[in-house]
Amino acid sequence: MVKGINKRVIVVKAPDPRLFEQAIFIMREDAFAEGVSAEQVLEEAQKAAKSYVRGNTRVGRWIRFLPAPAWAAAGALVATAAWSLALFF
Template identity: 55%
Template sequence: MVQGVSRQVIVVKSPDPRFFEQAIFIVKADAFGKGATADAVLQEARRAAEGYLKRTSRLRETCRRIPAPVYAACGALGATVCWLLAFLL
């Protein structure tokens, strides 16, 4: 527990609860001094959370589409290349 520190945070509920329940953003101390409104900061936090979910979801779905034998073949090919390089050098 941290005592004596005052921070402003934004809690954003996850648009996809399969991965996260909520995202917590710690707001910079000078964020509102630069002319940003509370609504603008909140919108930016939502945009960042949704963007993160979109990036990680695409990568995960792409990896799930690749069948297991392809992973095995890539591993075997990689091991063969390593053995050949070790043998030739």
Template identity: 60%
Template sequence: MVQGVSRQVIVVRTPDPRFFEQAIFIVKEDAFKKGVTAEEVLQEAQRAADGYLRKNTRWSKAWRRVPGPVYAAAGAVGATLCWCLALML
């Protein structure tokens, strides 16, 4: 049993409940002492939740698995194609 602890919590509900129902953020005690409004704290929580979902989607994970030399090779091929097209004109 926990006694004497009170925290302010923000609950952000997801628009697509396939995986998550809600995200729970625990607000720092001094967050509102710095002149920050409740609306700004809520917007920041929503941005954090959206950023997490964007970062962990299927496509972003696939792009992170591609090694750096593949990007370099793709850039070299693209530059070569541009030069070949420029020489033909």
């Protein structure tokens, strides 16, 4: 529920409607007082929506919960493969 009479709202339409139809952002009352343009606000809302979708997809959740040692091991394997290929060519 939104309290108050004068609330500014930004509605971002989804590029892919399979996940959601639109995202609604309720702005702080002092957002434009800080010298922020309307374009900057819209870009920030689009970035927030994209990061939410990216972080909540199946691949995004898998990548987020993969532990750091697994990333280090994967990096070591890729580096070893690159060096091995470089030696043969």
